Amino acid sequence: MITCQSDAAVLEAEHITKSYDGRTIIRDISIHLNQGELVSLLGLSGSGKTTLFQVLSGLTSPDEGRVLLRGKEITGQPGYVGYMLQKDLLLKHKKIIDNVSLPMVLKGVKKEEARKEAKRYFAEFGIDGTEDFYPSRLSGGMRQRAALLRTYLAADGVALLDEPFSALDMITKGQIHKWYLGVMEKIRLSTILITHDVDEAILLSDRIYLMTGNPGEIRHELPILPPRKERREFNLTTGFLEYKKRILEILDPSGNE
Ligand SMILES: Nc1ncnc2c1ncn2[C@@H]1O[C@H](COP(=O)(O)OP(=O)(O)OP(=O)(O)O)[C@@H](O)[C@H]1O
Ligand SMILES: [Mg+2]
Known part of the structure; x- marks a missing residue:
């Protein structure tokens, strides 16, 4: 099967x-992320x-x-x-607009310019009108989207998300998943996602790296098919369940799953 993903790695470790x-916490880990x-x-x-x-x-x-x-070494450079x-x-003490534009300000962009640039994306990220609020006025899902926008604006097309959706309820999670995949495509974003949620990983991913051991190593690289765009009600398919079974066996070989 032909996948439409390009092979150009944007990020490589x-x-x-x-x-x-x-x-030793992690040992000899090599991974890559394509555009x-x-x-x-x-x-x-x-x-x-x-x-x-x-x-x-x-x-x-x-x-x-x-x-x-993109082929340029950035080791140790934030x-x-x-x-x-x-x-x-x-x-907590910064308005949403200033929270979101903070990484640009830290990079030396003037505050007003950074605000203006950030403001352009508020509607896309579903937080239009919250610019002057403080974080406590936003729902969990909105705070999550504001944080995602900040991550995007800090990045050169690559986002690393460490369990970003774990605190959300199932419905909100499903909505945010869908929304995030749409945004990724629109703004040409590539993402590595850390998650504990096996279902989430299978549903969202093009590929999954399974990490095990102490020190941690990449135990398995698992491409998920069909390609993301061709998936319909994927979580109801036998293919999905087979991936799930395999992953659980690798992560916990002693389990009874
Ligand atoms: N700055 C640090 N100094 C000393 N030990 C650390 C430091 N950061 C992490 N560790 C240790 O490294 C190990 C791995 O931690 P890490 O946070 O990377 O795991 P994780 O896979 O993200 O776990 P979780 O799923 O719980 O978030 C842990 O034993 C932790 O105590
Ligand atoms: Mg962690």
């Missing part, structure tokens, strides 16, 4: 190893997913290996890749 206090792809990173708690994101975003330097953005943290998110 090569042989990343990282230790903290003499303990327009959504790739999930799925693994048990403590397998080093957030640590890998810290390295990919340049917030931490690896002990070994390198990170490339500011190139948009990173939405596992724990939120928005600064």
Whole structure:
């Protein structure tokens, strides 16, 4: 089957190893993200997913290996890749517009210009009219979208999302999934998503990396078919259940699933 995804990697991690206090947390991890792809990173708690994101975003330097953005090395250099943290998110004492435009301001863009640029996307991100609110006035889903907008504006077309949807109820989650895939396409965004939610990973991903072990390693790379755009009620198909079974077996070989 022909997939419409291009093979041009926007982000590549090569042989990343990282230790903290003499303990190896992740070992020899190589992953890549193609243009327009959504790739999930799925693994048990403590397998080093957030640590890998810290390295990919340049917030931490690896002990070994390198990170490339469109072929250019960015290892240990923050500011190139948009990173939405596992724990939120928005600064309480700043208005939404200033929260969202903050990364641009930090990069040296004038405040008014940054606000104007950010404002252009408010409708697309479903938060039009909230510019002058403080985060506490927004619902969880709206705060999530504001944080996603901030991540997008901080990035050069690449977003790393660390469990962005985990706090949402099932209905809101479903709506945000659909919306996010639409936005990704419209604004040409490529995404790596960390999630604990196996269903979410299968439904949203072009490919899934399964991380296991201590130190954490990539145990499996699993392309998900049919291609995203051809999926209809995917979660009701036997194909979906087979992926789920396989993933659960890999993550927990001793489980009774
Ligand atoms: N800054 C740090 N200093 C020391 N140890 C750290 C640091 N950051 C992470 N670790 C350790 O690395 C291991 C992996 O943590 P990490 O947060 O990367 O896992 P994770 O896969 O994201 O887990 P979760 O799914 O629970 O978010 C943990 O044992 C953690 O204690
Ligand atoms: Mg984590």
